[in-house]
Amino acid sequence: MEKMVNIYLYGKKYEVPSNLTIINAMEYAGYQLVRGVGCRCGFCGACATIYRIKGQQELKTCLACQTKVEDNMYIATLPFFPLVKQPYDIQKVKPSEQIMMQLYPEIYACIGCNACTKSCTQELNVMQYIAYAQRGDLEKCAEESFDCVMCGVCSSRCPAGITHPQVGLLARRLNGKYLAPETQHLLDRVAEIEAGDCEAALQDIMQKTAEELKEMYNNRDFEK
Amino acid sequence: MYTNEMLESIKKVEATREARLQAVLAGNHPRRMTAEEKDQVLLENHPDHIATQFAELTIGPNKGEKVPLELAEILQANPRVKSGDIDLNNIDYDVDVLIIGGGGAGSAAAIMAHENGANVMIVTKLRHGDANTMMAEGGIQAADKPNDSPAQHYLDVMGGGHFKNVPELVYKLVNDAPLCIKWLNDLGVMFDKEEDGTMVTTHGGGTSRKRMHACKDYSGAEIMRVLRDEVQNRQIPVVDFTSAIEIIKDESGKAAGAVLMNMETKELLVARAKTVVIATGGAGRMHYQGFPTSNHYGATADGLVLAYRAGAPLLYAHTLQYHPTGAAYPSQIFGALVTEKVRSIGAQLINADGEAFMYPLETRDVCASSVIRECRRGNGVDTFDGGQGVWLDSPMIDMIHGEGTIEKRIPAMLRMYLKYGIDMRKQPILIYPTLHYQNGGIKIGKNGMSDVENLFVAGEAVGGIHGENRLMGNSLLDIIVFGRNAGINAAETAKNTQVAEKLTLSHVDDFVKEMEAAGIQTDVVSPKLLPNYTKQKSI
Numbered sequence: 076m077e078k079m080v081n082i083y084l085y086g087k088k089y090e091v092p093s094n095l096t097i098i099n100a101m102e103y104a105g106y107q108l109v110r111g112v113g114c115r116c117g118f119c120g121a122c123a124t125i126y127r128i129k130g131q132q133e134l135k136t137c138l139a140c141q142t143k144v145e146d147n148m149y150i151a152t153l154p155f156f157p158l159v160k161q162p163y164d165i166q167k168v169k170p171s172e173q174i175m176m177q178l179y180p181e182i183y184a185c186i187g188c189n190a191c192t193k194s195c196t197q198e199l200n201v202m203q204y205i206a207y208a209q210r211g212d213l214e215k216c217a218e219e220s221f222d223c224v225m226c227g228v229c230s231s232r233c234p235a236g237i238t239h240p241q242v243g244l245l246a247r248r249l250n251g252k253y254l255a256p257e258t259q260h261l262l263d264r265v266a267e268i269e270a271g272d273c274e275a276a277l278q279d280i281m282q283k284t285a286e287e288l289k290e291m292y293n294n295r296d297f298e299k
Numbered sequence: 300m301y302t303n304e305m306l307e308s309i310k311k312v313e314a315t316r317e318a319r320l321q322a323v324l325a326g327n328h329p330r331r332m333t334a335e336e337k338d339q340v341l342l343e344n345h346p347d348h349i350a351t352q353f354a355e356l357t358i359g360p361n362k363g364e365k366v367p368l369e370l371a372e373i374l375q376a377n378p379r380v381k382s383g384d385i386d387l388n389n390i391d392y393d394v395d396v397l398i399i400g401g402g403g404a405g406s407a408a409a410i411m412a413h414e415n416g417a418n419v420m421i422v423t424k425l426r427h428g429d430a431n432t433m434m435a436e437g438g439i440q441a442a443d444k445p446n447d448s449p450a451q452h453y454l455d456v457m458g459g460g461h462f463k464n465v466p467e468l469v470y471k472l473v474n475d476a477p478l479c480i481k482w483l484n485d486l487g488v489m490f491d492k493e494e495d496g497t498m499v500t501t502h503g504g505g506t507s508r509k510r511m512h513a514c515k516d517y518s519g520a521e522i523m524r525v526l527r528d529e530v531q532n533r534q535i536p537v538v539d540f541t542s543a544i545e546i547i548k549d550e551s552g553k554a555a556g557a558v559l560m561n562m563e564t565k566e567l568l569v570a571r572a573k574t575v576v577i578a579t580g581g582a583g584r585m586h587y588q589g590f591p592t593s594n595h596y597g598a599t600a601d602g603l604v605l606a607y608r609a610g611a612p613l614l615y616a617h618t619l620q621y622h623p624t625g626a627a628y629p630s631q632i633f634g635a636l637v638t639e640k641v642r643s644i645g646a647q648l649i650n651a652d653g654e655a656f657m658y659p660l661e662t663r664d665v666c667a668s669s670v671i672r673e674c675r676r677g678n679g680v681d682t683f684d685g686g687q688g689v690w691l692d693s694p695m696i697d698m699i700h701g702e703g704t705i706e707k708r709i710p711a712m713l714r715m716y717l718k719y720g721i722d723m724r725k726q727p728i729l730i731y732p733t734l735h736y737q738n739g740g741i742k743i744g745k746n747g748m749s750d751v752e753n754l755f756v757a758g759e760a761v762g763g764i765h766g767e768n769r770l771m772g773n774s775l776l777d778i779i780v781f782g783r784n785a786g787i788n789a790a791e792t793a794k795n796t797q798v799a800e801k802l803t804l805s806h807v808d809d810f811v812k813e814m815e816a817a818g819i820q821t822d823v824v825s826p827k828l829l830p831n832y833t834k835q836k837s838i
Binding site: 077092096099102103106107108109110113115117118119121141160162163221222225244247249250251252255256257259260261264265269273276277279280281285288291293295296297298299 | 326334425426428429433434442443444445446448449450453454455457458462466470473474477478480481484485486487488489490492494495496497498502507508509514515517519520521524525528529531532533534540562563593595596630631632635636710711714715718829831832833834835836
């Protein structure tokens with residue numbers, strides 16, 4: 076028999092098996108979830124959660140699908156947080172410090188408290204990537220923020236009202252579009268396709284009988 | 300943390316590792332199966348071949364065909380709404396193009412419909428971006444390197460799908476692949492590149508060329524968050540926490556909107572549109588045959604139910620993909636995806652005795668069947684609640700490519716296991732097949748339209764592109780190629796479509812009559828919308 080623990084969902088006590096994640100524990104307790112649940116694998120950021128262990132002071136943050144329950148855990152989910160998202164035209168913006176100043180000027184109000192980093196459910200160095208954004212180092216900001224699942228916990232803890240996930244996303248898009256090196260082989264192939272150079276081979280293989288295709292498939296050469 | 304029995308088995312894996320590693324470094328991989336061996340392992344072990352798990356449909360466009368029991372149950376179920384339950388003249392949303400589903404396919408369709416001048420709206424039952432796209436880890440295929448070609452890609456796709464794929468759809472898939480990579484790149488997706496811009500590409504199961512492009516092991520997440528951002532930048536309306544529960548038609552039988560339901564208040568709403576795109580994704584949360592799933596919480600085959608009731612035939616709805624490497628342990632991540640990329644970059648599949656029992660990059664159906672067979676033969680490792688698994692020897696990755704490779708190229712996997720005290724750089728991980736992908740779905744033509752006029756389909760809800768088995772990296776590709784395609788054609792068709800004078804749900808009433816005539820009596824209501832896990836110990 077699995078050991079049972081007591082947890083408090085929005086303050087109300089439930090007894091649940093100790094090996095469950097917070098999401099599973101909420102369902103075990105009887106919740107039919109609509110909000111605060113998503114991919115259940117740690118990628119979508121829908122299940123941002125705040126908790127505190129009885130007797131301790133510190134408020135901790137996590138993804139409910141990636142965290143096991145603990146005895147005497149007080150749990151409150153954060154299914155929505157009103158983040159700021161500034162619209163922009165990716166074709167027109169320039170990959171510079173200016174764009175950050177223009178769209179997310181509050182990043183310069185960062186007081187360096189590091190609450191964002193401490194709260195990050197992905198254990199990213201959030202304050203550091205905001206620092207990179209401040210000085211216009213978009214490449215580093217993009218790299219440092221890459222594993223962000225945009226759960227928004229960092230912003231919920233920020234005294235300066237910074238929308239960290241959006242800053243990281245902007246930096247990544249600018250990096251991907253403008254700063255990362257161009258891929259010549261991709262441009263070449265696209266040009267070939269648009270010029271119709273790949274058409275004959277495709278038409279030819281589409282005309283093969285099932286038997287001919289099978290023969291070709293079973294005798295393919297493989298790139299090492 | 301592993302049990303003592305597992306640690307004993309790990310010793311056997313470690314005992315053979317050096318010899319296996321040296322063989323791989325010398326270019327000697329475990330042998331690939333012959334075509335006959337593949338056929339045999341599939342027939343004897345693949346869940347698609349267990350006849351008792353399938354039921355014959357007795358009504359609807361695919362009457363007489365077999366589909367999984369759980370799918371038959373929701374395809375032939377009671378609708379949530381019938382004529383008279385709602386006033387269709389009371390229109391809440393009026394658009395050119397209505398897109399049902401806020402994942403990768405729906406977002407790509409929305410962007411292209413918008414680009415082509417349509418007034419477009421997305422409706423999604425959870426949040427925008429809550430979708431299987433977000434969870435795709437390994438990568439996206441495209442034949443964009445000099446040693447590769449769309450024709451070579453075509454051959455791999457057809458063979459992987461057992462030559463059942465619809466040729467004109469495969470043509471579109473492979474021909475548009477490089478164009479779509481460029482489109483994503485130009486939207487700002489951060490692909491893994493060498494310093495000179497060359498794409499870092501690897502093999503996937505069943506590929507003959509290294510054409511798997513990736514964004515670490517957050518490939519789908521990176522694509523999804525960029526597409527979502529682009530939808531937001533264009534200020535395309537997204538109505539979230541609202542499901543579509545029935546297609547609405549006009550009097551001539553064309554799709555002309557959908558009945559929507561607020562997931563929280565249950566309020567019913569009417570959306571009128573000139574064209575409709577179903578981009579509702581897959582069905583992992585149906586847990587076919589009791590399998591765990593790597594899928595998103597909302598993957599309940601809603602689109603198939605909606606389309607079926609509207610009269611659109613399905614194609615290959617009997618074939619599902621069981622991903623060979625779902626997490627088998629620990630219980631908290633049971634069924635979660637362990638990306639194929641772990642094998643692409645060198646991890647081998649090893650049984651309880653430390654033996655590499657197969658070539659690790661066979662196609663997914665063959666690979667999953669082989670893992671199941673290995674466990675049936677008594678060569679698996681016991682996990683929990685009577686389950687089994689085999690080892691995926693992840694420490695080989697850093698040994699082959701150098702220390703730091705796992706951290707750099709599959710950080711999500713490393714993070715997922717570290718949370719449970721397992722360091723995959725040092726210890727192998729336990730895997731077993733997990734329900735991953737709906738190979739079949741709604742039949743479409745090359746313009747993306749189903750057999751119901753003005754009803755388009757894109758993404759995992761489509762059937763036929765991948766035949767009976769999809770290759771890794773062709774799903775992220777498919778959602779972009781066919782999402783864009785559906786968006787463009789839905790916008791184009793909308794231009795030549797008059798606003799429907801009168802909306803109707805008569806097809807739903809007809810379906811109910813057909814159920815009654817066939818003697819189907821059931822309490823089941825569909826679309827299912829969400830799974831129910833309340834009071835369950837595990838999923």
